[in-house]
Amino acid sequence: MDSPVRRDPPAVLKRKPVQHEPVITPTPERELKGRVVPHAFLAGTTIAALSLSWPLRWAVSGAPILVYILLLGEAYGYRILPFVPLWTIFATVNLVYAVCSTSWLLYWVFWAACWPTILVACLFQFDAPARLARRTLRKTFLRDLHFINDQIAFFDLPALEIDTEVKGLFVIRGVTLSLSTLTLVAHGIEAGIKLADDIELAIQVDKVVVPLFREITVDDVYANVKGGDWEVTFGDVAYGKPEPDDDDSVIVTNTAILRAASVAHKGGADGRPTAMLRNMTAGETPKEAGDAKSAFASVKKVSPDEKDANAKYQELVKHIEDTSAITNAKISLRKAAQALKDAASDDEGNEKSGHLDLENMDDLRAAVCTQIHGQPSIPHPPSRSIRVSTLRKTSHPNVKKFLHRLPFLYRLMLTPICYFHPVKFKSITAAGSGKWFVSLMRQYLFKHYSTSDAEIRRLESRISSWCSDANFAVELGPIESSANFPLSTLYNIKCHFKMSDVMAYRTLPDAVELQQVVRLGGADAILTVPTFLFPHHEHIFPEKPSDYDIMEMEQAIAEAEGTPKEVQGRKELEKLKRDEASMHISAHAHLPAQFHQDLLNFVAAIVKATKVIESDKDFEEAKVLRELKRVSTTASDSEVSSLASFNTNNTNNTDNTQTTLNGNEDKSFKSFLRKVDSGFKEASNKTMVGMRKAGHSTVHAMANDRWIARLVGKVTKKLERAQGEVGYSGEVPIPLAKYRVRHEDETKLLP
Incomplete structure (x- = not known):
């Protein structure tokens, strides 16, 4: 079959290409038209308000002014809420006004x-x-701040001193x-908290962003x-002892914890160099604040010029970032890792594992x-602070009393x-030194056992060599947390945590060499706090149990003997007698899990060390019991001998020769008993030593490295x-x- 013949189009349809002139976009006309609309709306509203009564009331309410501002912002291309259509806002505003105009209260x-x-x-x-x-x-309110x-920016703020x-x-x-984004x-x-005399917690975060609501x-x-x-x-700061409260000013200086932080800071890098401070303060020395009005007296001043203010602000923020620990x-770490990589790489350029x-x-x-970890807990300590105890006293007594009678307002606010405000953490990493x-471990586990047992000494050396030169870090991946604060007092406060990744590391000196020793698939936790522990909720506090209540619980426990309810009842009874509440914690680790060898x-x-120490502990307890038994037996024998001697003297006073003979026989009999007793003691000692050696052999056979490693x-x-999931659920006791x-005994208006 032949292919169809290709036909050319008629000559009439053939046209020469026409050169089109460039089309000018009528942007100015549209901008002009857009700017005319708001002004026309304003003119029409003004004429109507001057000639009629109801448009005047409408204009006083502010609805047409708001619409005019939005139309003008749309004309200039910079309007609030740009994702909402303009006429939707116009209709909504006027509809709300139409409803509110029916009532004088709603109108205002x-x-x-x-x-x-x-x-x-x-x-x-x-x-x-x-x-x-x-x-x-x-020039007025924010004279010492950045705008x-x-x-609005604040710098060199006084620290919050925790003294509870x-x-x-x-x-x-x-x-x-930021006022435009409400962020x-x-x-x-930086936070440093002293938990005990020799335990301290240091926390550092570079940035926290709070988009409000x-x-x-x-x-x-x-x-x-x-x-x-x-x-x-803060080793020199007295723990558990309140400082003298003779200073009524809000801002305090030269407190014990501020002195400790500044002394520790002198050995590290200076976070506020002299040149930077001189530039930011225009050569003036910051003044110390003494009361609430001068709380920000040393905040750095800037020029009113916009460019100068922006430059100073960016310089201050960059200074905080550059001096961050x-x-x-x-x-x-980057420098050390790069140097170690260059030095430790082999001829083929492969980096060694563990770096x-x-x-x-x-x-x-x-x-x-x-x-x-080795740096001070507060790398950049300020010179001033505000105490928590001072903030507690700032409320006026009548205001405090009024708020105390309305605990519902606190719940309604929180x-x-x-x-x-759900909280999202990018990561949380906690570390401790080996x-x-x-x-x-030497204080609570090994104690004195390592000095008397070579095997425990060898295990202690083995454990110490793996821990002493290293630090250990636990890292929790992205965390999402939220809290539920109920309006009703029938429910408790609950905090939910969800961690997508859990890892543990062992790092060597300079943190350049490290090993990941544990990794889990994630974790989650729920923390439940009783609502009555929240301030001003004394009206729902549990009452102290009476003797009748305790007797009833004891009767119920006796009736439930042999069942799980008996164990639960005894635990609840102990809590009531100690006057304790509990904070419930429930945590789950998500499997699978990986462990390093x-x-x-x-x-x-x-x-293995625990098993060996347990055997030594059992031997020491048996030895103590044997000594106590020997002492009690010796005391009984002496009492019996004294009693026998007293009776013999009373019944045989007439025969002195017989008495002397009996005395000699008693002495020889006692010496014989002492020899027998010492022989039994030596035999017991040898037997106990043999049993201890046999026990050690048994423990070594059962708890050897291969067997434990295999298990x-x-x-x-x-x-x-x-x-x-592998979970744990427990309670933290809270004394009441x-x-x-x-x-406080004030009655509640809204409980």
Whole structure:
């Protein structure tokens, strides 16, 4: 079949290409038309308000002014709520006004809400009102603060000094508040808390972002648990003793914890160099604050010029970032890792295993946490602080009494705050030194056993060699947490935590070499706190049990003998007698889990040391019991001998010769008994020593390294393939006596 003939189009249809002139987009016309519309709307509203009565009432409410501002912002291309159509806002505003105009109360409520909205819209959309507002605020209220564009910034804030049950400092180096986005940003957060005489917790975060009524986003959190006199920063601060409260000023200086922080800081890097401080303060020395009015007296001043203010603000923020301990640790780790990589790489250029991988953020965070472990708990301590105890006394007595009678207001305030502010952590890494772990094991595990047993001494040396030169870090991956604060007192406060990844590391000196010893598939936890522990909720506090209540519980326990209810009842009875409440904790680890072989060997050594120490402990207890038995037997024999001698003297007073003979026989009989007793003692000693040696041999045979390693290996292999969760649930006791002392007897208006 022939292909169809191709036909050319008729000559009439053929046209020469026409050169089109460039089309000019009528942008100016549209902009002109857009700017005419708001002015026409304003002119029509003005004429109507002057000629009629109801448009005047409409104009006084602020609805047409708000619409005009939005139309003008749309014309200039910079409007608030750009994702909402303009005519939708116009219809909504006027519909709400139509409803509120039917009542004089609703009308004035609408008026009170509309005019502040107009002010905010003007500040957001137009440069002239914003510049005027910034210039005015700099000269009046915010004279010592930073006001840049739509942001208000605070620097050199006084620390919050915790002087309640624990001692500590909470420092925020800078705060920025954005008015347009309602976002609060905290820069350089540092906290040091003394938990006991030789235990301290140090926390550092570079940035925390709080979009108000949306969420809270926390950057990488680094926490270090420090123990021993060689690690703590607040070692000289008296723990559990309140400081003298003779200073009525809000801002205090030269307190014990501030002195301890500044002394520890002198040995480290200076976070506020002299040149930077001189530039930021225009050559003037910051003044110390003495009361609430001068709380921010040393806040750095800036020029009213916009460019100068912005430059100073950026310089201050960059200074906080550059002097951060976390940033400096990352820089030093990168340098050390690169140098070690160049030195340890072989001829083929392959890096040895165990070195820090800078591309792996999980390893880098663990290395950073251990790197800053040896630094002071507060790297940048301020010179002033505000005590928590002072803040408690600032409320006026009548106001405090009124709020105490309305605990429902607290719940009504905290419920939406908890609902609209779920907290998201980028990561949380906690570290502790192996040297402190070794000291704890010597104090509570090995004790004096290592001096009397060579096997325990060998195990202690083996465990110490793996721990003493290293630090251990636990890293929790991205964490999502939320809290439920109920309005009703029938429910408890619950906090939910969900961790997508859980890892544990062992790092060597300088944190350049590290090993991941544990990794889990994730974890979750639920923390339940009784609502009556919240302040001003004494009316729902559990009453102290009476003797009749205790007797009833004891009767119920006796009736439930032999059942699980008996054990539960006894536990509840003990809590009632001690006047305790409990905070419930439920945690689950998600499987599968991976373990490093070095960790398994360490666990095997710990298990073996525990078994050997238990055998030594049993031998010591048996020895003590035998000594007590011998002492009691000797005392009984002496009493019997004395009684026999007394009776013999009374019955044989007439025959002196016989008495002398009997006395000699008694002495020889006693010496014979002593020899027999000493022989039995020596035999018992030899028997106990032989039994101890046999027990050691049995323990060594049952708890040798291979057997323990094989047992631990079987368990870990099953965990590496298992699916599901491994959970723990327990209660933390909370004594109620100190809370009952602070109770107030005022009646509640809204419980």
